[in-house]
Amino acid sequence: MRLTLHVWRQAGPRAAGRFVRYDVPDASPDMSFLELLDVLNQRLITRREEPIAFDHDCREGICGACGMVINGRPHGPRRATTTCQLHLRSFRDGAELWIEPWRARAFPVLKDLVVDRSAFDRVIQAGGFISVRTGSAPEANSVAVPKQDADLAMDAAACIGCGACVAACPNASAMLFVAAKVSHLGLLPQGQPERARRVVTMVAQMDAEGFGACTNHGECMAACPKDISIDFIARLNRDYLKAVASGKPQAARANGGDG
């Protein structure tokens, strides 16, 4: 199949970027989207041109490394699919594709389609530790977890931190990511001791990173390759209000302890 690509090329963080057109006349519908870029890059290298930089790692949809905006949709047109799991059969022959990096102040472009997502790492770090008994493994049934809580926690834990939620949000807000991370620990007994402190510090870090404010468009949910629901955002807001009302995070700061 024949594809026309317009790829965002940007030499470095401070360089100006622009779209460059590439024609791929012989793509296979069975290729993944990243394989398409691999093939194109190989040709660029043979022509002694700079290959297109893009993030990728596991290529089986579970690591969260890959991601680009394809024709206005993060991870492309298929619901609940990462870019690496997107195949060219999702596009029609002769399609014209515009490929852009995630665009957010908190995710600066490093090169071409690669963005720096360490803002997410800092949000996770702000969440801190959980108090668990280390040493020998406890008996599995000693801590009972209701089935529906376990399922819900698992849904939240499915987040791979790819950043598509931020990319899709008209406000470039990271609420869905933070909601998933806060909820997956908040739903489990092991996450309870630091629950109040964790939600407050993670939200504070999210704001400090310069993400936008959530206005409940729901675009994040549509772009999420793991189909995480905005119900978790309501849960995050509820946890946050409860935590602030409980006074625990403030007390922890006043006592000089970081939790």
Place this chain on the structure above:
Amino acid sequence: MAVTGGILFVFVVAHLLGNLKVFQGPEHFNAYAEGLRTVGAPFFGRGWVLWMVRSVLLASLFAHIWAAVGVTRASWRARPVAYRRLDLVETTYAARTMRWGGVIIFVYVVYHLLDLTFGRVNPSFVPGDVYHNLVASFQRWPVSVAYIVAMVVVGLHCYHGLWSALQTLGLHRPPTVAWRRGVAGGIAAAITAGYVAIPLAVLGGVVR
């Protein structure tokens, strides 16, 4: 946003219920307007409660705008380089028009106060005869059309605002998922329909 929006929403509903008394005729409607000034008597003096409510509303309105400006600025700052194209697939027309809709509502409220509260732009303002003032104003069709447009915007704003508030306040739990949008939409549609009925009745000669 959610708390001040909630206060303003209560006002929008109460104002509608009060305004619908216009269909009961001039005596009832003017008596209602007078009643707003004598609420709480004899404990409160004339107009005290009205001004207390007005000050809460005014404070809520400006807090709502202040919060909206903050949210909007944060969002605009958060994406300095725009996409060539960003496909929106999940959002609604109501959600996308919250900002400009809010501006339209504010401009409309200013005009509305000048028209029917202060009487500055009313064709024949009679203090105390709110029924007459209302009919005099709505008999001019451009005023009625502007009112109807503003009320549609209010409806859209309330629709997205209502279910958003459930998100923001964390009130929305799994059992509400199925009906939250429907209920928010139904309430918003009822509000718009109720308000729009008034100028239509004036233009149609039902309310004279």
